[in-house]
Amino acid sequence: MEDPNHSDELTFGSRLLDLSDRHLVVEVPNAAIAKQQFQTGARVYVVMVQRATRVELCCEIRDRVKVAINANVQTIGYELSLPIHVGSAQRREYYRAHVTALPIKPVKFIPMDPVLKHPMHELAFTGNMVNISGGGMGVIVHKEHVPILRDSKFFDCDIQLPMDKEQIKFSIQCQSMHSTAGRKGDVYVGLEFVITDPAHKREIVDKLVKYTTYVQREHLRHEHRNL
Structure with missing residues (x-):
């Protein structure tokens, strides 16, 4: 609200x-x-x-x-x-790539203490990436982590994205924007990337745009092969 x-x-x-x-x-x-x-x-x-x-x-x-x-x-x-x-309230500044079929390692999330603003490593958990764009990502997490999602709004996360023969790796802070309960007891969480430094933001966005373009190209190639 x-x-x-x-x-x-x-x-x-x-x-x-x-x-x-x-x-x-x-x-x-x-x-x-x-x-x-x-x-x-x-x-x-x-x-x-x-x-x-x-x-x-x-x-x-x-x-x-x-x-x-x-x-x-x-x-x-x-x-x-x-x-x-x-x-x-749609907001699509970047293309969103759906990545459930790709071999992406689970994303590690470390909640940030809402008062002291430091990472709470003891509450770290992982989620499976569903989609990603230059501005954020969607992940599926197990229902046991819902209390952490309610108590913490900001997270440090480690992301690894496979692309051809290289890996795009970076750490970033993200903000939980919304969540939806799934059919199997899991939860879909939409997160927005939080990058305050303009130069760092350009660097990360360039990497993500490069990756989502690669995923889009692979999807089109796969569809073409199935024609």
Whole structure:
């Protein structure tokens, strides 16, 4: 959920708890600032993500409500009005290459402590890359890592991308933007690369554009052989 100015400081990940022709209900974000800023009557922008589709909804917060997750578990959510405005939130600055069929090693993620800003190596885990572009990537992680994904928003990650006879290797920080539960209990996570230094960003983006171009060329070559 976001404030009307789309400030990065007021952007929070949240689960959709209920969707009907009367309202939306989303889980209250854990961040303390979210509880301070999102009050009854406030207008918020909700970006709903389903795989590659992003829709932006402008809603008003009606109330805080209790929601039953199951017979034994309840949580607190925001009841939102039906959308006042609906728009597209697609953002495609770079070509996205789908890489599930390629021999890519699992990506190692090291959560960053949200307060001290240092890596928490003891909580490191891996995920299988699904797609990648110059701006971010999508990975599949096991459901046991969901609590870490909720508690940590930023991660250090190590990436290795095979290309012909060479390997593109680099370490980068990324930010978790959204997640979707899979059919087998796993979770799809969309991540955005965070690169503050312009020169380093150009270097990484050049490598990623080179790689995604290679993947696109290989896909086209494979399709041509199957004609």
